[in-house]
Each structure stands twice: as structure tokens, then as C-alpha cells.
Amino acid sequence: MTKIRLHNTKTRRKEVFEPLDPQNVRMYLCGPTVYDRAHLGNARPVVVFDVLYRLLRKEFGADHVTYVRNFTDVDDKINATALARKEAGAVGTLEELIRERTEETIGWYHADMDALGALRPNFEPRATDYIGAMIAMIADLIEKGHAYAKDGHVLFRVRSYQNYGALSGRSVDDMIAGARVEVAPFKEDPMDFVLWKPSDDELPGWDSPWGRGRPGWHIECSAMSEELLWKKPLAEGHLSDEAKKFPHMFDIHAGGIDLQFPHHENEIAQSCCAHPHADGTPGEFARFWLHNEMLQVEGKKMSKSLGNFFTVRDLLDQGIPGEVIRFVFLQTHYGKPMDWTAEKAAQAETTLRKWYKLAETALDNEEPYVGVLNALTDDLNTAAAIAECWQLYHASDAPSLRASMSLLGLMSGSTPGWASLPDVDLSAYVVALADQRAKAMETKDFSAVDALKSALMAAGVEVRMSKAGVELLPGAGFDASKLPDV
Numbered sequence: 252m253t254k255i256r257l258h259n260t261k262t263r264r265k266e267v268f269e270p271l272d273p274q275n276v277r278m279y280l281c282g283p284t285v286y287d288r289a290h291l292g293n294a295r296p297v298v299v300f301d302v303l304y305r306l307l308r309k310e311f312g313a314d315h316v317t318y319v320r321n322f323t324d325v326d327d328k329i330n331a332t333a334l335a336r337k338e339a340g341a342v343g344t345l346e347e348l349i350r351e352r353t354e355e356t357i358g359w360y361h362a363d364m365d366a367l368g369a370l371r372p373n374f375e376p377r378a379t380d381y382i383g384a385m386i387a388m389i390a391d392l393i394e395k396g397h398a399y400a401k402d403g404h405v406l407f408r409v410r411s412y413q414n415y416g417a418l419s420g421r422s423v424d425d426m427i428a429g430a431r432v433e434v435a436p437f438k439e440d441p442m443d444f445v446l447w448k449p450s451d452d453e454l455p456g457w458d459s460p461w462g463r464g465r466p467g468w469h470i471e472c473s474a475m476s477e478e479l480l481w482k483k484p485l486a487e488g489h490l491s492d493e494a495k496k497f498p499h500m501f502d503i504h505a506g507g508i509d510l511q512f513p514h515h516e517n518e519i520a521q522s523c524c525a526h527p528h529a530d531g532t533p534g535e536f537a538r539f540w541l542h543n544e545m546l547q548v549e550g551k552k553m554s555k556s557l558g559n560f561f562t563v564r565d566l567l568d569q570g571i572p573g574e575v576i577r578f579v580f581l582q583t584h585y586g587k588p589m590d591w592t593a594e595k596a597a598q599a600e601t602t603l604r605k606w607y608k609l610a611e612t613a614l615d616n617e618e619p620y621v622g623v624l625n626a627l628t629d630d631l632n633t634a635a636a637i638a639e640c641w642q643l644y645h646a647s648d649a650p651s652l653r654a655s656m657s658l659l660g661l662m663s664g665s666t667p668g669w670a671s672l673p674d675v676d677l678s679a680y681v682v683a684l685a686d687q688r689a690k691a692m693e694t695k696d697f698s699a700v701d702a703l704k705s706a707l708m709a710a711g712v713e714v715r716m717s718k719a720g721v722e723l724l725p726g727a728g729f730d731a732s733k734l735p736d737v
């Protein structure tokens with residue numbers, strides 16, 4: 252078996268990845284806050300870590316990987332969206348409107364990420380289903396002296412955790428200088444962050460020892476990863492004796508680099524302080540930290556707050572197949588920033604069309620080509636994997652190309668219609684158009700040619716007419732059911 256090597260942000264090195272328990276490889280990815288459609292940047296971690304999930308399933312067995320990705324469904328932005336709808340006259344209590352909004356957004360998220368060929372994780376916990384676990388963890392942190400309650404708030408005492416900042420490689424003081432930390436009367440230190448905050452009657456809230464309130468953002472990932480990647484497999488007997496020697500530890504924690512600080516630093520602080528070793532020193536959390544770089548727009552992170560975003564749905568609605576979007580992501584290593592451009596999408600589509608044509612002649616039951624596997628096991632080098640696929644294409648090695656594409660999550664069948672594109676026989680239309688054009692040259696009446704051309708274009712066919720002849724290609728929005736009769 253090829254050794255998987257991954258760049259671990261924690262050590263800033265590429266390291267050989269050996270799971271604590273090869274029978275149950277455990278990974279957690281910070282998921283979306285569900286108040287709106289995912290923008291294209293939000294899709295990058297999903298695609299990148301879907302490749303990792305597929306690789307781990309290939310190496311350790313499909314039933315031996317547990318992948319958790321949460322939904323943050325308690326958040327001030329969600330509350331604000333629901334409140335705005337209520338003010339605009341929507342019927343229902345605020346809580347109902349919030350639930351409606353998060354349900355709707357989760358539905359959109361699934362549809363959009365499915366279209367990108369991303370496998371659904373094994374667990375997709377919602378924060379609101381784990382409030383009890385969060386309250387218990389917060390109470391425990393207070394008892395251990397790592398947190399304090401003040402005015403209905405509970406704060407994490409950052410200076411009680413010596414390793415704070417280790418993931419980002421910065422000292423607490425540097426971080427304070429560089430970050431916009433909120434100074435508040437209820438804080439002992441401006442660096443302390445919120446574990447729990449009070450809710451007024453207008454806001455969703457849960458009863459807690461500190462009054463009615465709601466959790467801060469960071470605690471949910473600590474609580475949910477603990478519940479699903481440690482307690483649950485432990486209780487169900489799905490952890491080896493070796494893995495049990497590392498309580499509360501799991502293999503991989505992933506997310507965008509924008510989450511490294513403060514979100515991931517805070518997750519580490521909470522989890523390690525909640526589960527100290529027997530000698531009282533801070534305990535363990537994730538062994539490997541993986542961070543994807545940002546999708547950018549003109550050098551800036553695509554983000555909702557900057558307003559420089561478009562959604563995955565926008566692109567799908569423009570007729571760009573999900574696999575094309577996926578392919579564009581795969582062309583850049585996850586550790587590098589990247590842009591989305593129309594040229595990249597067009598090139599990706601041309602490539603995929605060629606590959607499909609060859610790969611479709613083979614069955615999907617071969618092993619992926621070793622060159623592709625080697626590229627992926629080298630810190631998910633998807634760009635190199637694509638170069639290897641080109642070699643297979645040029646060598647007309649259909650079985651290996653098909654198996655390699657499927658390891659990359661391509662040809663996954665989640666974009667219906669796409670797979671049949673290369674097989675579409677448009678030759679009857681080529682003949683008809685050429686005939687009509689020949690006639691029109693004599694009669695000087697081009698209306699029939701134009702009508703047929705428009706009908707084909709309406710079905711998503713790209714029409715190229717030149718002296719050399721007529722060329723027809725199914726385009727991105729191709730729909731065979733709309734083809735005209737000839």
C-alpha cells in the first residue's frame with residue numbers, strides 16, 4: 252500500500268499519515284453556516300476533502316473511514332435573516348422561521364455539493380442537536396479553571412492554555428495585535444473568547460446554568476467531534492486498543508485556512524483543556540490539521556462580507572456542469588490560492604469531453620493507475636494526478652483512465668446527462684444544415700438555415716459553420732430532449 256503523506260499545518264511539514272486505527276480512520280471538516288447559498292469559495296474545501304475522503308476509502312476500505320462535517324445552524328447571521336423575514340411579514344415564530352431557513356439552506360447545500368460529485372459525509376450533525384453536549388463541556392471547562400461565567404456569558408480563559416497559538420505559530424500577544432479582538436466589560440482579558448452568550452426573548456435560546464442563552468461558534472466543533480469521533484465509536488466498540496491509548500484524539504481535522512485562527516486555535520484550546528492527561532497537562536485533539544487555501548477574486552478571498560462572490564448554483568444555472576467546476580478546483584493544489592475564470596471552465600469542459608469519450612468505453616472495475624495514486628498520496632497533488640490522466644488518455648488506456656477519474660470523483664454520475672454527451676449523434680443535423688446552406692447559397696434565402704441553427708442552439712448545441720463545413724458540439728447546457736426534428 253502506498254503511504255499517504257499529508258501536509259500537517261500543526262507541524263508545518265509533510266508527514267506520513269498513519270491512522271490511529273486503520274479500521275476506523277476519523278476525520279472532521281468544519282461545515283457551513285446555513286443561512287444562505289454556498290458561494291464558490293465554500294465549495295473548495297468540500298471538493299478538496301472529498302478527494303481525501305475518497306483516497307482514504309480506497310486505501311483503508313470504504314467502511315473504515317468516518318467523515319463528519321457539521322452544519323452551523325445557530326448563528327447571529329441566521330437570526331438576522333429570519334428576523335428580516337419576520338419584519339417583512341413572514342408568518343410564524345422567529346424559531347419557526349429560523350428552522351425553515353436552515354432546512355431550506357441545507358437542502359440547497361446538499362443539491363449543490365452533490366452536483367459537484369462530493370460524497371455525503373457519514374455524519375452531518377447540526378449544532379442545535381448538540382447543545383446539551385456543549386453545555387456539559389462548558390461546565391467542565393469552568394470547573395477546571397479554563398473558563399468563567401460573567402453576566403450571562405461564559406468565556407474561555409485563553410491565558411490558561413499555554414499552547415494557545417501553536418497551530419498558527421504565533422504568540423498570544425502577536426495575535427492580539429493582529430486580530431480584531433473584542434474588548435468587553437465581561438472579559439478578564441480581551442483575548443478571551445465566548446463559549447456561551449445570553450439570548451433575549453427575541454432570539455433562540457436554551458436553558459443553561461448561566462441562564463437562557465446560546466453557544467458561541469467554536470464550542471460546537473469541539474463538542475460534535477468529541478461525540479461522533481470519540482465517544483460514539485468507543486461506546487459501539489469501533490476503536491482498536493491502540494486508538495484507545497489516545498483518548499479524545501482523532502486523525503484529521505480540516506477546513507479553510509481562514510479558520511486556522513481563531514476558530515481552530517479555539518477548538519484546540521477547548522478540547523485539550525477539557526480532556527487533560529492524567530498528570531494534568533493538556534490532552535489531545537486532532538493529529539493532522541489540513542487547510543485549503545482560498546478561492547480568490549482579483550487577489551482577495553471570495554467572501555460574503557466582501558460581497559465579491561457568486562454561488563455554486565449561479566454557475567450550475569448557467570449550464571456549467573458540476574464536474575467542470577470540480578475539475579477546475581482539482582487543477583490547483585489545495586494549498587495554493589486560486590481564481591475561477593471562464594477560460595478555465597471552458598478548457599476543463601473540453602478536457603472532460605475528451606476523457607469521457609475514451610473512458611466510457613471501459614467498465615469501472617479496474618484499479619486506478621499507480622501514477623495517479625502516487626500523485627494523490629503525495630499530499631493530494633490533484634494537479635499532478637490530472638497530468639497522469641492525460642498520459643493515460645494519450646496512451647488510449649481507457650480502463651485506467653476511467654478508474655483514475657472515478658478516484659478523483661469524476662464520472663460519478665451525479666451530473667445526469669453529462670455522461671451521455673459524447674455519445675450524442677448529431678450527424679443528421681450536420682447533413683441537414685449543410686444541405687440547407689447549399690440551397691440558401693443559390694436562393695439567397697437563409698431563413699431556413701437560421702431557424703435550424705437557432706433551434707439547435709436552443710437545445711444547447713454549439714454551431715460552427717465555416718467554409719470547411721459544419722461542426723456541431725453539445726455545449727455545457729445541452730439538452731437532447733430539446734433537439735428539433737429533421
Ligand SMILES: Nc1ncnc2c1ncn2[C@@H]1O[C@H](COP(=O)(O)OP(=O)(O)OP(=O)(O)O)[C@@H](O)[C@H]1O
Nearest residue numbers: 283284292293295506507545546552553554555556
Ligand atoms: N474563498 C474561499 N475559498 C475557500 N474556502 C472558503 C472560502 N470562503 C470560505 N471558505 C470555507 O468555507 C467553509 C464554510 O465557511 P462558512 O460557512 O463559515 O463561510 P462563510 O462565513 O459563510 O463565508 P464567508 O467567509 O464568505 O463569510 C469553511 O471551511 C471556510 O474555510
Ligand SMILES: [Zn+2]
Nearest residue numbers: 281472514518
Ligand atoms: Zn469548526
